Amino acid sequence: MHDGTVATLFFYLFAVTSIALALGVVLGRRLLRSAVCLIGVLGASAGLILVLGFEFIAGIQVLVFIGGIVVLLLFAIMMTSEGSTFEQRPSAARRVMGGIVATAFFVVTLSVYVHTDFPPATAEGLAVSHEDVHAIGRKLLSNERDGYIVPFEVISLLLLAALIGGIVIARKHDPEDT
Numbered sequence: 001m002h003d004g005t006v007a008t009l010f011f012y013l014f015a016v017t018s019i020a021l022a023l024g025v026v027l028g029r030r031l032l033r034s035a036v037c038l039i040g041v042l043g044a045s046a047g048l049i050l051v052l053g054f055e056f057i058a059g060i061q062v063l064v065f066i067g068g069i070v071v072l073l074l075f076a077i078m079m080t081s082e083g084s085t086f087e088q089r090p091s092a093a094r095r096v097m098g099g100i101v102a103t104a105f106f107v108v109t110l111s112v113y114v115h116t117d118f119p120p121a122t123a124e125g126l127a128v129s130h131e132d133v134h135a136i137g138r139k140l141l142s143n144e145r146d147g148y149i150v151p152f153e154v155i156s157l158l159l160l161a162a163l164i165g166g167i168v169i170a171r172k173h174d175p176e177d178t
Helices: 003-028 031-051 055-079 094-113 130-140 149-170
Strands: none
Touching: 003 031, 031 055, 130 149
C-alpha cells in the first residue's frame, strides 16, 4: 500500500472517531462519561496532528490537554460527591438556545470553509526535517524577540496548577483544620 493511502485511511479513522466522541461529549447525560469522551476527542485530534507529520505538536496536545486539564477535570468530577451541582436534564429553553448557538457556529464554520482558498497539499509540504525540529526547540527556549520562552513557562505553570488542584481535590480533610 502507498504511504499516502495509509495516511488517508488514518485521517478518516481519526476524523470519524473524533466526530463520534465529540457527539458523546455533547449528548452525554453523565458528566464523567462526557469527560472521558473529551479525552478521546483530544486523543483523536492528536492523531490527526500526527498524520500531518507534526509529532511535537501532537505530543504537546497529549501532555497539556489530556495530561493536565482533562485529568484535573476528571479529578474534580470524581471527588465531588454532590450531584446537585451538575444539571442532568437541561430545560427546554437551554436546549433551544444550545441548538441556536450550535447552528450559528456550524454556519460560520461552513462559510469560512467555503470562502477560503486552500492550497493543494504536496508530499514535500508535509515533510519535516530534523533541522525543523531543532529550530522549534531553539525557538521554544529562546528569550529573544521571536522566542517562546514565556508561553512555554505559562504552560508549565498551567500543568503545575493542574497538579496542585488535583492534590487539593483529593485531600480528605479541610486544609483549615490542620
